[in-house]
Amino acid sequence: MFEPLHFVWLAICALVIVGGTVLSLKKNLSLKGGLNIFCALCVASEVVKIFFVLIREERHNEYGVYIKETDLPFHLCSMQIFCAFIARFTKSERIREFFVRFMIPTGLFGGLAAILIPTITCSFANVRTYQYFLYHAGLSWFAIFAIYRKKDPLDVKAFLQVLAGLGVAMMIAIYINAVTQRTNFLYVAAPPMDGLPILNMDNGWLIYFLSYVAVVLVVLLLFFAPFWIYYAVKKRKIKK
Numbered sequence: 653m654f655e656p657l658h659f660v661w662l663a664i665c666a667l668v669i670v671g672g673t674v675l676s677l678k679k680n681l682s683l684k685g686g687l688n689i690f691c692a693l694c695v696a697s698e699v700v701k702i703f704f705v706l707i708r709e710e711r712h713n714e715y716g717v718y719i720k721e722t723d724l725p726f727h728l729c730s731m732q733i734f735c736a737f738i739a740r741f742t743k744s745e746r747i748r749e750f751f752v753r754f755m756i757p758t759g760l761f762g763g764l765a766a767i768l769i770p771t772i773t774c775s776f777a778n779v780r781t782y783q784y785f786l787y788h789a790g791l792s793w794f795a796i797f798a799i800y801r802k803k804d805p806l807d808v809k810a811f812l813q814v815l816a817g818l819g820v821a822m823m824i825a826i827y828i829n830a831v832t833q834r835t836n837f838l839y840v841a842a843p844p845m846d847g848l849p850i851l852n853m854d855n856g857w858l859i860y861f862l863s864y865v866a867v868v869l870v871v872l873l874l875f876f877a878p879f880w881i882y883y884a885v886k887k888r889k890i891k892k
Contacts, residue, residue, distance in 0.1 A: 657774035661781070665767050665789040672793040673800070683752065683801045687740035690794045694733040697787040698725070704779045721832040726825060728838060729762040732791055752802065753810040754817040756795045757875050763792035806879040814872060822865075839864065 676686060705719050725733055732755055739751035766788040772780055799805055825838040836842050840861065843851045850867060853860050 655774060657776070658770065661770075661774055661785045662767065665785055665792075668786065668789040669793045669796065672790075673796050676793075676797050677800055681797070681801075683798065684740065686794055686797050686801065687736055690736050690790060691740050693787060693790040694736055697783050697790075698733065700779060700783045704783070721835050724828075724832075724835070724837075726828055726835070726837040727762075728758055728821075729766055729788060729791060731821060732759050732762070736794075749802075750813055750817070752798050753805055754814050756798050756805060756810075757814055757872060758818070759791045760795035761871070761875070763788040763795065767792070804883055806876055807883060808876075808880065811872065811876045815869075818868065 681689075701723065702719060705723060725731065735751045735755050739748045739755070742748050742751075767785060770784065772778075772784045775781055822838055822840050825840050828837055829835050829841045836844075839851075841857075842853065843860065846852075850863050851860060
């Protein structure tokens, strides 16, 4: 973390996010157009990730080549793949709106956190490095682009929708973690790292989980609050 090569990737990701945002708004790219680009990035990312793992690491059992449970797309960032494809190809505007609103805070937080705290090598000789950083940069770009493209996308209704979506995702993750017994998707089974002041297992899993939910709630409120203030001020100006 924050080694010389990491700073290089931070600069590359910043260029992708800022450049992509400016270019897409300058070209007046539609929301569906943005979803098309992000869906294409998702396909390329997963193909590279899966085939690189299969070819490079060559995991075999009696049934053939396999990937580890931890490579399944059920972390917060990889879950955005399902959201993007549903949002792009659904015929229901309400469903599209729900998933886009869900992707904005979760994709932005997840993407930027992954870029700042990489869980993979920063070596330019590793194919997974390109897949990891460029996917998360693309995810962050789409979240920022969607904020600009949609009208008032982060109102109170969106906040409640994101909470509901995260609640469902956490329940699914609990079941998946229980089935595999080797994964910690969405960090609902254990803290993301040892030694954290609030998110720890010192008082058992239930207290950890409740603390985790409380932290998520506070972070979302801090994210949404500036937008609510902005929308309120804008509405007052329009009335005047």
